[in-house]
Amino acid sequence: MDLAHGLGGGGDLPISASAAVLGGSAALIVSFAVLTMAWRRPRYDNILGRPGKARPGRPAPGWIADLVDAPWWTRTLRMVGLVVLGFALWCGVAGPDDPGTNPVFGLVYVVLWVGLVPGSLLLGPVVKALSPLRTLHLGLSRMLPTSRRDGWWSLPGWVGRWPAAAGLVAFAWVELIAPGGTTLPVLAAWFAGYAVVVLAGAVLFGPTWFARADPFEAYSTLVSHLSPWSRDHRGRLEVLSPLHHLSRVEPGPGLLAVVSVLLGSTAFDSYRESASWLRFTQANPDGVVLLETLLLVAVCMVLGGLFWLATSTETVVRGIGRRTAPSYLAHSVVPIVVGYMTAHYLTLLVETGQSTLIQASDPLGRGWNLFGTAERNVDLWLSLHPGFLATVKVLAIVLGHLVGVVAAHDRSLALLPPRRHVTGQLPLLAVMVAYTFGGLYLLFGL
Template sequence: MTASDNPLAHGIGGSADLPISPSLAIAGAVAALVVSFTVLALAWRTPRYDSSSSGRPAWPWLDRLVHSSAWRVGLRVVGFVVFAYAVMVAVLGEDQLTNPIFGIFYVWWWVGLVPLSLLFGPVWRAISPVRTINLAFARISGSDPEVGMLEYPRRLGYWPAALGLFAFVWLELVYPFSTELGPVRLWCAAYVAIMLIGGALFGNSFYERADPFEVYSTLVSKMSVWGSSREGRLLVRSPLANLATVVAQPGLVAVVAVLFGSTAFDSFRESSVWVRYVQSTDTSSFLLNNLALVVFCVGVGLIFAAGCMLTGVAPGTDRRTLPDLFAHSVIPIVVGYIVAHYLSYLVHAGQNTLIQASDPFGNGSDILGTGDWSVNYWLSYHPTLLANIKVLAVVLGHVLGVIAAHDRALKLLPRRHQLTGQLPLLFAMIAFTVGGLYLLFAS
């Protein structure tokens, strides 16, 4: 089986499908960040995004639809049907890459959540099968699914979600048997069990903070135009205003560090430099990849935290709180780099999964009517367009991150440090930009 035939052979593609100058792209990206910061320093001198008042009400008919019982139940049904189908093919299907469970797990679930959340808001919260099961248990027992037996500890914050996300990327990127059915089934079973136990103990607040996929989807959805008021009404906001509504919680930096660091590691492990090194040493490649993944995730977190803390603050302000308060500014960077890294993978492997899903047991059936389809590789046949989209996604993500950080700095930092205090964080973002684009071309 060649890499192109393997639905799990993913990546950003290397210089072969990025027919533009790496040095020109990197220089242009750095210039864009510096110019953006300069313009902001001159023209953006007061905070513009107030999470309590930004946004306008959505169309009344749309608000009624989104909050209707039929809409909510319909989404739950869709999510549970896909979940039941995935369980069926995972339990009864053959241990081969033609089993659609691998595409559902690695492509639709992991990568597909990004465009869905960007377009429609926090999708996983609406379709999550573990929320549906927890709701069913609550109805049977006569309890309230919102309230568990215990109160979720605030100090835990997003840390469980960060650990869950790391467990997923470790399975996908490091574990040598990630394309075997047994490990995937075990991971999913553990996820469902932990989520159901957590929901029973802490109620739905557990999913909001500890479900790795709900946290992932919700943070990405902050770059959409959909928000909600304190009264629960559907609002239309600019993505940057929506981004400002991210609530700082312990572990938020860890979440964005895992998302960004793992995506960067996925590029790095495919680079010729890393491949040659792994092949030339006697050290176990499994050990090396484990260490590299940890270094990338921890490194991103430390660089960002240092950039936030190396600034002048008002008397009495604890510098250690700044990274979580600025962490929302990394979300556009994460989204931009995920788009750059996984775009062709999602388009091609996503189609292949839909084809395989029509014949889940390899017996010639055509359940969905897609069995005779073929993958359309149009995007790969236009390498210049693909290259421009990838570079633009990385650059735009970083520019939006600079804007979000600047607006937050105007709120948090004392006036004399509002500009100079942002310089360490700007340097950190420039480092992310250079590193991201380098990896984009190196793999």
């Protein structure tokens, strides 16, 4: 199985790639100018507790709410998660150590890592609902004393999402850098360590640990804030605008680190596929793993550092100082991450995802057809229409940045003193323009 991303080149665009880069950057500047004139007060309920002008969420249709809240539906989702885990373990133990035959590699790198983005956008926090580790923890907690089922200790507030950020870095390293990242021993070792850390932490600190430390759940939950499904203050299912939902992302320690790793790892993946980097590594094969590891960490830190500098230069209102202000604006990076992930991994999801489903019918390479998909062929429509693919990639990145600018602008109106509503946002606008320029530049290998 080919795990390459299959990205179209800048030459496939109906306009020149350089025009797309400059046009995308200019679109952000023009959008910001329009926002400053037409959007002068916060419109969304935000974390500061100030009701906005936007229409609040509406109750979800009764039959959908009844289905989602039904105990049997929750148990069914948990069972699905356990079945998928069992299938993956079976493939990993009994299947061949070959990405071209064993579907476990596609299940991890495509279905789980990439598929959680569209799944969370459409359905909400799907990883939380399906997580087999949450189900296993539920079983373990029933064997503990009643007083300890919510953990032995309270998780300190300063921990925040830092464990999830560390887990995301670790997964990105295995996926992109680790020697043998597409071999069963390496994959098994990583997931064994992941399961031990997440389950042990949940026993010690309670279910809150999953939201703070499980990298896949943290990622899925952030993306789900762009979905139309949410819960009101009474826990009832409701439908609301994605921008309204996005404003409900809880700030706190580690949030900026999580979005920086997600954005930085994708940018690093684009750069490591560039011709210049490939030539460099071929000419200097010694120490490539260490060099790429340092580069991955550096890219994440630079992107996060730029955002921190741009959002910590102003004294904001309500006692929120410069050190905590970046956390209140970091939610605006989530649509940028989604746009870039869509552009970078769309072909991988569609085409290699099909290969994974085909392999799932014969996971041990014995000529089986368990699910009736073994005889199917991969539909290469996207790869055969590079102009369309390139256009979708540009639109995904630009749209993600535009939504990010809107989210940042709305939150900035609530944070900044009125006299600084425009000038106080200029550093962040500059960073987002740089993100757009750099993202399109890397994507098309200019």
